Amino acid sequence: MNDGMLSQEEIDALLNIGSDDEPDETLHTNEVESLTGIEEDTLGEIGNISFGSSATTLSMLLNQKVEITTPKVSVIQKSEIKEELTFEPVSIQVNYIEGFTGNNLLVIKAEDAAVISDIMLGGDGISPESELTDIHLSAVQEAMNQMMGAAATSMSTVFNKKVDISPPTIKHEDDGTIFEEDAYVKVSFQLRVGSLIDSNIMQLMPIKFAKELVHQLLNEPAENETAAAVEELEKPAKEVEAPVAQESATEELPQYLGNNMNQNNPQVQQAAFSTFNQVELNQKEQRNLDLLLDIPLRVTVELGRTKRTIKDILDLSSGSIIELDKLAGEPVDILVNEKLIAKGEVVVIDENFGVRVTDIISQSDRLMKLK
Structure with a gap:
């Protein structure tokens, strides 16, 4: 305009430009x-x-x-x-x-x-x-x-x-x-x-x-804890090979299903057994004994049992839940050829289930059970 003043259209254009710039800054700050x-x-x-x-x-x-x-x-x-x-x-x-x-x-x-x-x-x-x-x-x-x-x-x-x-x-x-x-x-x-x-x-x-x-x-602490857990999983095998009295120590344990029963300061006693290697046998008898030791046995872990009527069994379908006679965290039964020989607690090792033996009958009783 000749008088040097802005028209209404020019003023609106300037205001629109300012409003367009503001959202861009807001978007940048809220990235x-x-x-x-x-x-x-x-x-x-x-x-x-x-x-x-x-x-x-x-x-x-x-x-x-x-x-x-x-x-x-x-x-x-x-x-x-x-x-x-x-x-x-x-x-x-x-x-x-x-x-x-x-x-x-x-x-x-x-x-x-x-x-x-x-x-x-x-x-x-x-x-x-x-x-x-x-x-x-x-x-x-x-x-x-x-x-x-x-x-x-x-x-x-x-x-x-x-x-x-x-x-x-x-x-x-x-x-x-x-x-x-x-x-x-x-x-x-x-x-x-x-x-x-x-x-x-x-x-x-x-x-x-x-x-x-x-x-x-x-982070590094998690890696150290994982290493401690692996060492704890290997601990029972080491104790069987060379039992050594150890002081109580707080260590990470594997994940348990249910409540871990009697996991704090368990009373563990090492049983002393006579080994077959200490018996002097002739070559034929030793060969027969070796054949016996190689016989495969079926080991079963039983979570629990229950009784149901025929009607209940016929009503079962995919998704049905069967309540067992054991509470969560109770020791499970370990059977060899359908004979109870030990009790243990269920653990998870990597993605597989396992059983840690907590109570087991003597070696002689085990042999009698296998007759």
Whole structure:
């Protein structure tokens, strides 16, 4: 303009430019935290181990072959999650109550949840009901409870400390409270259940919690504790070879199923036996004895027993729970050729079950039992 004053259009243009610049600065200051390559690999390995155990548990529950692919780890914003939910979601939230402080969220398709619930309730999973009722959601919740319980047991072994979870909570629809964080670490994998399910599952955890898992696994104290646990596992074999009186020491023990009975200051006495090597035998007798020692015997570990009526047996189906006559943490029976010879406590070594012998009959009584 000739008078040197700005027109209203020019003033509006200047104001629009200023308003456009401000959000860019805000976006830069609120940039989402990312993961390093080591953190992604570590979280992927944790997911691979824990979900491997979960797959085994789910296979037993559904009586179907269950396969889980290698997890993929990435960071995802809250807005991006909603864009990925192109299906009807069912979410299961799990809170850690011991070992860690945090939670994670599993998101599966409603149609997959319907298949799982149908099998849990005695169906074949081929033609499940399209509508998920409260009883169907309860069945899915129980399946996920056992799956995540198995995952927590695996994490106990990995982190060399007790890890426990609260019963999971399940939601069928997003009521605005499912995704509370601005960003999550997404662990996605492919789940295949026989020929019934072939789809993706997402595990979402807060970034802070994910980084804490990586920190606890990779720091040096955790490695020292793991070495101490391995040494403790090898300790019984060493004591049998050369029993030496030792003072009480606080050492990390393997993960126990249930409550470990009498694990503090157990009274252990070394029994003295005469060995066959001390008996002088001729060549033929020694050869016969060697043949006897090579005879294979069936060793069975019995968790417990129960009695049920014929009606109860006929009513059993996949997912049924049978209560045994033993309390959690009680010693299990160790039988050789169906004869009771020892008692022990169940431990987890890597991903396998084992039994630590806590009480055993004398060698002569063992020989009598084997007649």
